[in-house]
Amino acid sequence: MQWRRHVVGLTFSIFFISSCFTNKYVLSVLKFTYPTLFQGWQTCIGALLLLVSGKTGWLEMSRITRSAALSWLPGSILFVGNIYAGSRALSRMDIPIFFTLQNSSHVVGYLILRLVHGERMPWLKHFSIFVLLGSAINLPFYDPEFEMGSYTWAIGHLSCVGAYRVFKVQSRSSHLSDLEQQYINYLFSALLLATAAHPTGDLLAALDFPSLRSYTFHCGCCASALLGFVLLLATVKLRSGLSVEHSRAWTFLAKIAAMFLSPFVFSVTVNAPSSVCVLCSHVAEGLLIYSERPTYDRERPAAHQTCPQLQS
Template sequence: MCVRRSLVGLTFCTCYLASYLTNKYVLSVLKFTYPTLFQGWQTLIGGLLLHVSWKLGWVEINSSSRSHVLVWLPASVLFVGIIYAGSRALSRLKTSPAKICSALLLLAAAGCLPFNDSQFNPDGYFWAIIHLLCVGAYKILQKSQKPSALSDIDQQYLNYIFSVVLLAFASHPTGDLFSVLDFPFLYFYRFHGSCCASGFLGFFLMFSTVKLKNLLAPGQCAAWIFFAKIITAGLSILLFDAILTSATTGCLLLGALGEALLVFSERKSS
């Protein structure tokens, strides 16, 4: 059992690292700044893979009840906000005392970073704030509905379907649908390969996250997530163009300390 948990944790970390670095490469290096198309592609691939997994009997999906679907609809709207705002931000940026301290440290790090970021981009930080607000609202809505008749897989399946439909309709008003024709790497194999990888890696990250949460205690799950974030952040600094100052480094370390305290509080309460 211990070996199985370790394998699930390592699989999650690998998918987390590969998924975020691939997305960062497409959004910031290749500068594919068309989030309705990029996120629509990712959710389409994720939805198709999840549907195929369901038909093959690998996962169980129970979303036939219309009332359950309607109750989850606001969360799906927030999910679109999370992925859309996160994509826009990534293309432009790089209850217990312990939990309270963790939140304060993370807030302090996030608040200080814009004032010490030598690569400051106001538009990127704006979308980062929208992303965080959507994440917070999504988690609150998710917790308020527990115990829910929909499993994590059911919820993600509905999120995928709703995201594909909404982003497809939004691609024209936002201008992404026709602007993408001017994208300089549109016919390059490295762009095609990165987009395909991002779609599949996003699905595997979602699947491994669900497995991680179902198999491990909250404290152990938080520890693996923290480990994945630290590795991803470290490699991002090494692989991508980032200008680090002493103040920026201090903000990053403060944020890491906040995350570590959050892991400590989760392990203590579990």
């Protein structure tokens, strides 16, 4: 029924905003800027919860073969780059600015599909990509809190997001479900980030973190891990219950809601020119979603085959 689709979309939006705000709070307000530890904690908890849920039969997860895990390894590497660089960028950027730069991941995906795979695209998509790129290029010139380091991490983040999106579609490991792919991502990320925690100095620096014994800090870290796992389940439910077109639309609306609500929770510094860049970027993303409707409609049966149903 139609009302059930709205409930699924609203549930996803609530968890998307809650997860985004919780991560921003820990990274920016509490200033826990140690991504090897923070993201390692999140991915470790996510992997454990997925493993337990699969073993108990609450989630449908098949046994992952070694060959399937190895074929998905490039995606896991891109996932680590995504969350690591994303944490660095989000800790230093306001949410509207971060999402505007993140939208440029569509440009990366467009270039890969255009140059490597030679795919032809409609004129509206070309126009949307052009506006997304123009907004991202002009944003640093008008951002009142511009910092080269944060933009460098944001470029790494959007590059990994765009490449991961293309790899997920083009990968020969498409027989893996979304949950199985994410389990490999979580497990690989937790092992890699745990190994890198000491060489990067994050482990020793975190021992001197002022809020290490704070109740608020512990609650924030636990909430970020649990919300990330629940958001994963909500995302899979959204994709399995709705068409790809509608699930992308709900993700877009959730981002818009997070941007509008962020000034009521965090300190946001923007001016008129940077606001125009933010607005143009998200209008272009909306046009991009609209331009891809025929493609999504053709791919819907395949998309449903790779999205597992959550058991009630």
